[in-house]
Amino acid sequence: MELSPRGVNMKRAFIVPAIMVLFFSGCGKDKNEGGKTSPPQAKSESAAKSGGEKAQMPSRLQQAVKEGRISEEQARQIMARRAGGGDKPLVRLGTAARGEIRTHLVLNGTVEPERSVDVYARLSAYVQEVVREEGNRVREKDILARLDDTEIRISHQQAKIQLEQARLTLEEEKNNHQRNQELKENELISDMDFQASEARYRQSRLEFENKTENFKNLELQLNYTRIRAPVSGFVTQRLIEVGDRVTANQHVYTVEDFSPLLIRVFVPAADINKLQAGMNAEISSDTLPGRTFTGHIKLINPRIDVQSGTVKVTIEVNDSSLTLKPGMFVEVNIVTRSREDALVIPRTAVLYQRDQVLVFRFREGKAVAAPVSVGVTEDDRVEIVEGLEEGDTIIIQGAEMLKDGVEVSVLK
Template sequence: MFTFPRPLLVPVFLLLTAGWSQAEEAQGPLVEVVQPQKTLVRDELITFGSLRSDESVMIRSEIVGRVDRLNFSEGQAVKAGDLLLSLDGSIARAELAQAQANLDLAERSFQRAQMLFKRGASNAQALDEAQSQQQASRASLALAQARLDKTQIHAPYAGVLGLRQVSPGDYLSAGQDIVNLEVLDPLKVDFRIPQKAVSQIRLRQPIEITLDTFPGERFIGEIAAINPRLDEVGRSQAIRATLGNSDQRLKPGQFVKVSVILAERPEALVIPEEAVMPMGDKLMVNLVIDNKVELREIQLGRRRAGQVEVRQGVSLGDTLISAGWQKVRPGMSVRIKRARDGT
């Protein structure tokens, strides 16, 4: 069998390798390319805040007395005017009966004084005294009725009750806590913004909140009130927003992340961050047009996870080099490979 002399084998291999390198160089380097995508981009102010009940009150007794009956359960939803608690009203009812009897007597005395005055058998002073006694007795009756009414404690508005602080048979002092009542729909969101952002905030501006309890979910609300005075210590402004909570999944007191929506661009162009090439104080991208590289300056907007908004310099449908731009130069031919994520 005929064989090449061993010294000739290496030069032949080098010739073949050199031929492949020249062919590859003639076609240009291999680069990954992407195209700009349209998506919603927001300018947001990020801060933190707390959820609060729309209305919150601690139900208390206005008078002293013994708890006769509880008419609610802990955690119960109630309507405005529902009876929550009854105090022992025996003394108040007795006082009311006494006041009613005194009023009856005062009215009869006033009627006799009027009759005697008309006949000339009495003077005006006696009539005035009888009328004054009648009015005082009416006031005493109204006071006794108010005391009796206060033995019945009602819900001031619709909401959800918390945990009770008393039991049947307890003797309550005036102002003693009984149970808290919370309005859970809507909820308030209290947060603060720095002084430099005050001019960007307005009433009815949309917000979104997120919290660890519901990862990946965003709850939408709007700004309802702005404190006109800034805090002198932190130079921040207090803001209050509201959001719906019909399913009552959100609870007062929760710590939340607040995003104030300053502006929205629903058709903004975004590209991967790795496609941007800094050159001095400019930002550039490498476009591929007819398989050749073209260098173009761009202006960027908002940045987000792995992507950046392009305000100026590229258009929808342009082809940009996302990987391999370090080995190209303007006018060079390139071989194209699409990025795996399709962006």
């Protein structure tokens, strides 16, 4: 039977798509290295793995990982359990135990020397010798530098000779005056001669006193040519060079006393009643990782700064190793309250809800809500005053979405 052109075209339109379906269906089969078709189980595992890699972690889980409450491995376990259809909330357990807990006041400040003394030249002269450099340790009255003393030394020597001459003259006039007194008593000398003798004696005494003061002044100037340390400590500034001409009252050195060191911190007025002079303080610095230093409160200013609302508190610290240095930025940690035998749990176990504070106990696979009263808080630990007993097993992670009596699975 012959087909019309229209019938032939319809038949071709049916056959061609069918052939293409069969061809691509055969090409799309998975085969292993031996050319065999992969089993359905392998395809399922591959799809599951691919789906797990592409799955996005919920924002709440990401936040928990970021805050360090759970590790990435634990997050993957939670994700895997969700993918497997688990319906019990995952939690981590801990134990209520006794231990020491403290409250701290953390402040920042800068290390300062107890004393910083500027040294000044006392006269005008050229610098002859620089004896001590920056960083040198000095004692009180140690020589820091010497000034040229040539002219002053000559004047000092002349004054010394003049003083000796005045002393000899005074002794001679004194002896003459004593003899004249005896002669006067025996009426062997006139009143006029005796008065002249007495005047010469007084004049020689005044001359001796004048020469003495002049000699002392030159001796003092000679001593000023040696610039000395006014206090014991370290040289932190040298502002002169050999050959410089210094003038009177010119700043030439700075000496600082590092024993002890001081740290001035500013405490909010609301916290000042927690502090007392003598309280211990721990000092640390980012520039000295792992090192802590012990100090104590030396002074508490009785006045509150009106603009900042703070009170200046001075911390004293002794560091014989000289590791702490003036100018160093430090953190000061002051213990304001301490409990040695407190019942302590992790802070993550405590839930604050409207009018109560809750902790979930773990009993027979269930989360049991327990109202508690909290006391001192230190970093990531909280003191429980009432509501728990020592040794109670509690939920320390995963409690945020729990309800009283719900069954839970323990995250390992």
